[in-house]
Amino acid sequence: MPEKRLLDIRNLDAFYGAFQALFGISLHAERGETLAIIGANSAGKSTLMKAIVGLVTTRNAEIRFAGGELAGRPTQQIVREGIALVPEGRRLFRSLSVEENLLVGGHLHRSGPWSLMAIYDLFPVLREKRHQPSTSLSGGQQQMVAIGRALMANPDLVLIDELSLGLAPIVIRDIYAALPRVTAAGTSAIIVEQDTSQALAVANRVYCLRGGRITLEGTPASLTRDAISAAYFGV
Amino acid sequence: MSAPSFHIARSTPESRFALVIGLLALVALVAGPYWIDRNGMRIVGEFLIYLSLASMWNLLAGYAGLVSVGQQAYVGLGGYFLFAWAILFGLPPLLAIPFAGVAGAIVALPVSLLVFRLKGAYFAIGTWVVAEVFLLLAAQISVLGGGSGISLPISVVRSIAESRDGRDMAVYWSTLGVAVAILIGTYLLLRTRWGLALQAIRDGELAAETSGVSVATAKRLLYVVAGAGGAMIGALIFLAKLRISPSAAFSVNDWTAFVIFITVIGGIGRIEGPIVGTFVYFLLRGLLADLGPTYLIILGAVAVGVMLFAPKGLWGLVADRFGWQLFPVGRRLVLDTSASAATSKGA
Amino acid sequence: MEWANVILQGILVGGLYALFATGLSLIFGVMRLVNIAHGDLIVLAAYVALLCVTQTSIHPLLAIFLVAPVMAVAGYGLQRILFNRTLGADLLPPLLVSFGLSVIIQNVLLQIFTADSRKLSAGAIETATVPIFNGLAVGVLPLLMFVAAVAIIAALQFMFYSLPIGRALRATSDDPEVARLMGYDNRHLFGVAMALSLAVVAVAGVFLAVRANFDPALGPSRLIYGFEAVIIGGLGNLWGTLAGGVILGVAQAIGAKIDPGWQLLAGHLVFLAVLAFRPEGLFPKVDG
DSSP states (O other): OOOSEEEEEEEEEEEETTEEEEEEEEEEEETTOEEEEEOOTTSSHHHHHHHHTTSSEEESOEEEETTEEOTTOOHHHHHHHTEEEEOTTOOOOTTSBHHHHHHHHTTTOOOSSOOHHHHHHHSHHHHHTTTSBGGGSOHHHHHHHHHHHHHTTOOSEEEESSSSTTOOHHHHHHHHHHHHHHHHTTOEEEEEESOHHHHHHHOSEEEEEETTEEEEEEOGGGOOHHHHHHHHHOO | OOOOOEEEEOOOHHHHHHHHHHHHHHHHHHTHHHHSOHHHHHHHHHHHHHHHHHHHHIIIIIISOOOOSOTHHHHHHHHHHHHIIIIISOOOHHHHHHHHHHHHHHHHHHHHHHHTTSOHHHHHHHHHHHHHHHHHHHHHOGGGTGGGOEEOOHHHHHHHOSSHHHHHHHHHHHHHHHHHHHHHHHHHHHHSHHHHHHHHHHTTOGGGGGGTOOHHHHHHHHHHHHHHHHHHHHHHHHHHHOEEOHHHHTOHIIIIIHHHHHHHHHOTTSTHHHHHHHHHHHHHHHHHGGGTHHHHHHHHHHHHHHHHHOTTHHHHHHHHHHTOOSSOOSOEEEESSGGGGGGGSOO | OHHHHHHHHHHHHHHHHHHHHHHHHHHHHHHOOOOTTHHHHHHHHHHHHHHHHHHHOOOHHHHHHHHHHHHHHHHHHHHHHTGGGGOSSOSHHHHHHHHHHHHHHHHHHHHHHOSOOBOOOOGGGGTOEEEEETTEEEEHHHHHHHHHHHHHHHHHHHHHHHSHHHHHHHHHHHOHHHHHHTTOOHHHHHHHHHHHHHHHHHHHHHHHHHHSOBOGGGHHHHHHHHHHHHHHHOTTOHHHHHHHHHHHHHHHHHHHHHOGGGHHHHHHHHHHHHHHHOTTOSSOOOOO
């Protein structure tokens, strides 16, 4: 019987050189949960995602994941433990086709529900475009590839940074519509969003970040709009 | 809040000290022929030549990001210019030096149009190809000895000065003059807005493009200046040697590899770097030159080691530790009272 | 017919230049590293072949199968120990470290083997020819060299576009940070790329040693030929690199035919002309 708590972060400080971007972040996620992390531009959301996967230097942090300690370990090892990050701006491999991008995501061959077939069932439009260069896709389709590429690793937890940023509303709706199928397959998710309403609709719990600190935490039902905007804008 | 008092400072206590030492050294060097023996003068001359070449390479690689492995093109060009000037046209050899500089600049401009199309490391090899082309062309000039080279005729040598002492002095003072001009020129160039803009780019400050200075123009300017300086130094080198050949004139080892090692070991991107590096280089050479290839293996290994473990060079290690800056090129804002430090708050 | 022969010889030598260039192009493509010591590593491979042949008295061309693994392992080590430490946004460290390595290799070879020129004798195959028509004939050895170049480029092309390791190398080249997010260890992948590069270098080194005299100072000019072939062909295109090598070889052959002093110059001038009129190369990679 695996532990119920999947991710447990305590007291995380993150730095870019001498500049401190995150201050004493504590956050946790249970198995099967979908978390939303909301906050304005440069609140530290992306830094938090990068800190979890070891792309940003952290100090004093305890990052326990599925019972093991992640802090200070190199990114490629953290990823092997079962965390996948969909980076801000999608960042598909330009010289690879759609299917090659997905195969690269799955090269670790962890066992789990996700395979090329499962991804194509989740986002059918990608099946038609599987042999096209990834650069020929629309922004929304690229985001589908980026999410699919992360899922191909069969992670226990997928982090999606700025899911809807720069995408057309109709595609955003399609992607959000697919998310429950991701969590239903047993993959927990943390979604970083500036667009609060979309995130609140799918999340079990919400964290709000401002100035590198957590300013609010709770279930969507328990939070009033005033409380959220106070935490979000600091007014 | 009362207006804070401050002034713009360029000098530092160490820089004023360095200025005094520099002036004393200059006086001693000018008087060199009266207290240094012939062998000593030869070594001082070589020292000045390497210091000048390293300062100019530092200007290119350390400030403008132009890592050239082909500066021997201009050294050789200057050397051949001198020999053509004296042998083919019978003009006074010493006068060739400034004109070699002009020739270096005139050649560097079109060359820059070509090699500037290559970026980064490819630029490095591109400049090397240009130097190879110069070498092969020089080997085709049969009136200047073709591939095997040529010596300066006795009559030309005599025209510099009748006595050997007189010639040594003339070459020595010319070298000193050109070296001092290059060093001061390098320093002043870095203090112009082009120089400051290049340092801003190197340090990753994006404001440079908006400061009204075209980065491309600044880089081209530095490349042309380094071409001119390299050619003048080349004329001096082969005026002292009295003999030239394509392989000696366009030697990548002598005029570029050692120069790169000097700059890297001393500290790239700092004016003090080449000075420290040249001292270290002459020290190592004095200690190890008898070892032949082993000496070069050690020199290469030291340069690689410095690049990996102390990328700011020996001077960088010292300067960071003590906060020294002997040749301030930037301007610093100095607040006159410590209390006014609070003015930076607020906003 | 005399000219046809000159051009044919130039084309075949171009295969060797393409071999010089392929390893250079490969590591630039994967990690944006320009290895100034590349030419010296080719010469080093030639000396390793010399040792293999003198110690085991196998045929020089078969020595490729000994030298290539040795150089590949050396390349992996070199990358992990030395070059990986230099990679980053700043282009100076890799450039200067490889420049230092170049001087070190040259002088180590000089110390061990002296400045005397050496040659590997391949026996009868050196003088064997294949008649084509009308008295036109090609040497078996140059032909073998060219075939080897084509085969190696085809194999690399297959690896890059059809095998998982090639996909990994392309992904790392596109975005090293995201490649780490996929669980790749870039330091290892860069090591693999350098190992491949030096395996190709080994083949080039053996052919260099069999074809003509070699000495420790030969490296820099081999680097330059390889570099010129890469730029003439266009960055990021291995078949273009082969074409670049052929163009360089033909230019040198024509130059030499006119005047022996013009052999090298003609090659450089073609390179400079390409730089002046088609700086992206003759066959640039089409992106996307």
